[in-house]
Amino acid sequence: MSVDIHFNASALGSIQEVSLVLFKSWSEKKTLPMKLTKQGWKVSLSLPAGEYKYAFIVNGGIRLNDPEANAYAPDDDEKIWSVLLINAKGQRLHSNQSYRVHLHDYSLATRFDGPGLPGVHKQINLAIDESIVSRFEFTQVEGLHTVTLAWYTPDARLLQWSDHYLVENETSAPIELMFRCQPKTLMQSPLLGIWSLKMFIDGAFVLEDDFKVVDEEVYSRRDFLGCGAD
Known part of the structure; x- marks a missing residue:
């Protein structure tokens, strides 16, 4: 499935680069550069069905989750990641459930x-x-x-x-x-x-x-x- 992931964070000031850290299992972790577009930073991915965890790395430093993510989940080290779900039909799953804070x-x-x-x-x-x-x-x-x-x-x-x-x-x-x-x-x-x-x-x-x-x-x-x- 083709998936577009976007990043926008004007509050961070000057942004030179944004990378996407993505993995299905930690041994398959990838760090992918994102491209700056008129709508913000973007990366297009072709992914098979499964559950993926991801986060953004800005200017090689601060790590942020995706506020538009469907859900969040911890890894084995209790670090929290954004979650991307793709079903067997190649469809990205979304939930209408929202969690307040x-x-x-x-x-x-x-x-x-x-x-x-x-x-x-x-x-x-x-x-x-x-x-x-x-x-x-x-x-x-x-x-x-x-x-x-x-x-x-x-x-x-x-x-x-x-x-x-x-x-x-x-x-x-x-x-x-x-x-x-x-x-x-x-x-x-x-x-x-x-x-x-x-x-x-x-x-x-x-x-x-x-x-x-x-x-x-x-x-x-x-x-x-x-x-x-x-």
């Missing part, structure tokens, strides 16, 4: 020492803060989802990305996910200025936020009182 709350801070969301800190001081931590709470979760977070430096370069899976639970309590970035560990000289983070659910862009990174010495009241002392 609601972003209930979001916070950004340098640490989380206890319960509760501390709010969004718009300035991070590398002189005293080693980590930047974002925390999300989700409610009304149905089915299985992938939450991906990407961190960008002031020059719009992707510094780090990571993902976590999100699965419905049997209670109504919010589900919490946390993502951590340590600029000094990842960069010899972290760039100062306005950074940004972008969050995707199942490959769909959901949230973007900006924050300022500075590197300023902090002086205590004792330091000033000690000045000029004999």
Whole structure:
């Protein structure tokens, strides 16, 4: 069967290349280049019947699922993939079932020492803060989802990305996910200025936020009182 798979993600900024990772079994994994068209990135495939897993790799880095996929499923390493189903008649199978997920709350801070969301800190001081931590709470979760977070430096370069899976639970309590970035560990000289983070659910862009990174010495009241002392 001939299948067209499309990718569109303007929220990622400048995109030089997109690859499709596709496999029926892991030993048959293929990485295929996608072509840029007027409608976005596209690849045409001729596939026999079966169940396939796939994902997109953007600019050789961040990995995203397909928000238009029929379903999502884990591999043996519990990594979540988009699913493509083709029946014995060569027909692509689609489901009308949709699975909800609601972003209930979001916070950004340098640490989380206890319960509760501390709010969004718009300035991070590398002189005293080693980590930047974002925390999300989700409610009304149905089915299985992938939450991906990407961190960008002031020059719009992707510094780090990571993902976590999100699965419905049997209670109504919010589900919490946390993502951590340590600029000094990842960069010899972290760039100062306005950074940004972008969050995707199942490959769909959901949230973007900006924050300022500075590197300023902090002086205590004792330091000033000690000045000029004999």
